[in-house]
Amino acid sequence: MSCHAVEQIDRAGYGHTWVHRVDARLKTILAIVFVLCVASFPKHTVAALIPFFAVPVFLGIAGHVPWRPLGKILLTVGPLAILPGLLNPFFDTAPAVLAGSIAIHSGWLSLASIGLRFLLTMGLLLVLVSTTSFPGVLGALARFRVPQALIVQLSLLYRYVFVLIEEGEAMSRARMLRDPQRRLPRLETVKPMLTALLWRSLECSQRLYQVLRIRGFQGTWPAMNTAALPPHQNMIFCCVGLGWVIACRLCPVTQWLGNALARHLS
Numbered sequence: 001m002s003c004h005a006v007e008q009i010d011r012a013g014y015g016h017t018w019v020h021r022v023d024a025r026l027k028t029i030l031a032i033v034f035v036l037c038v039a040s041f042p043k044h045t046v047a048a049l050i051p052f053f054a055v056p057v058f059l060g061i062a063g064h065v066p067w068r069p070l071g072k073i074l075l076t077v078g079p080l081a082i083l084p085g086l087l088n089p090f091f092d093t094a095p096a097v098l099a100g101s102i103a104i105h106s107g108w109l110s111l112a113s114i115g116l117r118f119l120l121t122m123g124l125l126l127v128l129v130s131t132t133s134f135p136g137v138l139g140a141l142a143r144f145r146v147p148q149a150l151i152v153q154l155s156l157l158y159r160y161v162f163v164l165i166e167e168g169e170a171m172s173r174a175r176m177l178r179d180p181q182r183r184l185p186r187l188e189t190v191k192p193m194l195t196a197l198l199w200r201s202l203e204c205s206q207r208l209y210q211v212l213r214i215r216g217f218q219g220t221w222p223a224m225n226t227a228a229l230p231p232h233q234n235m236i237f238c239c240v241g242l243g244w245v246i247a248c249r250l251c252p253v254t255q256w257l258g259n260a261l262a263r264h265l266s
């Protein structure tokens with residue numbers, strides 16, 4: 001994962017679009033309800049998940065989210081999320097759907113469902129950070145009376161992710177300079193590289209924490225003051241967003257859209 005991509009997502013959270021000015025608590029509530037609704041579908045659901053893409057895509061376009069770094073992060077983390085379901089097509093071989101004369105097994109549907117759920121939930125969380133900033137999300141959680149110790153842990157973890165990525169990139173460049181003929185490290189060097197990476201990251205994080213303590217860090221990050229939307233516009237955003245998410249969960253939106261498209265094409 002490129003540190004530049006993560007930094008672009010982090011900087012996007014301090015924009016000035018109307019999505020950035022929506023109350024962070026409402027966006028956090030929308031994200032929580034969205035994740036719960038997506039996760040509540042049966043394991044073989046595929047088509048019913050597609051209308052949920054309207055939420056992250058709309059917020060991303062309206063919030064001027066940089067799509068290229070977002071895609072890089074999803075492509076980097078995606079294989080780790082899909083890895084547990086790669087064996088589903090081999091063990092869950094019951095026919096579920098007939099596409100003409102071809103029977104699609106349940107395992108393929110569950111694998112596709114895992115991939116769609118990952119894209120939806122991770123994509124929305126990245127869009128949330130890109131339109132709210134991570135300190136803004138933590139501020140919303142603090143106003144929901146989430147324990148302060150958990151908020152401090154999340155804030156420090158988020159800051160140290162940048163340290164880990166930067167140290168990893170530095171070690172990768174050093175390895176490529178020593179062995180430019182190999183794009184990937186040798187198997188016998190992976191273990192010592194990971195050990196050195198964790199050790200260097202720990203030392204760097206301890207130095208950063210000492211700097212924070214010297215500068216009077218008390219467990220909270222200074223937040224930037226941004227112009228907020230009027231209350232009635234916040235409520236419109238909340239009602240429309242939550243209404244669409246709940247409708248996608250309780251109603252056959254995909255079937256309605258398919259019937260409307262068929263009538264339009266006929």
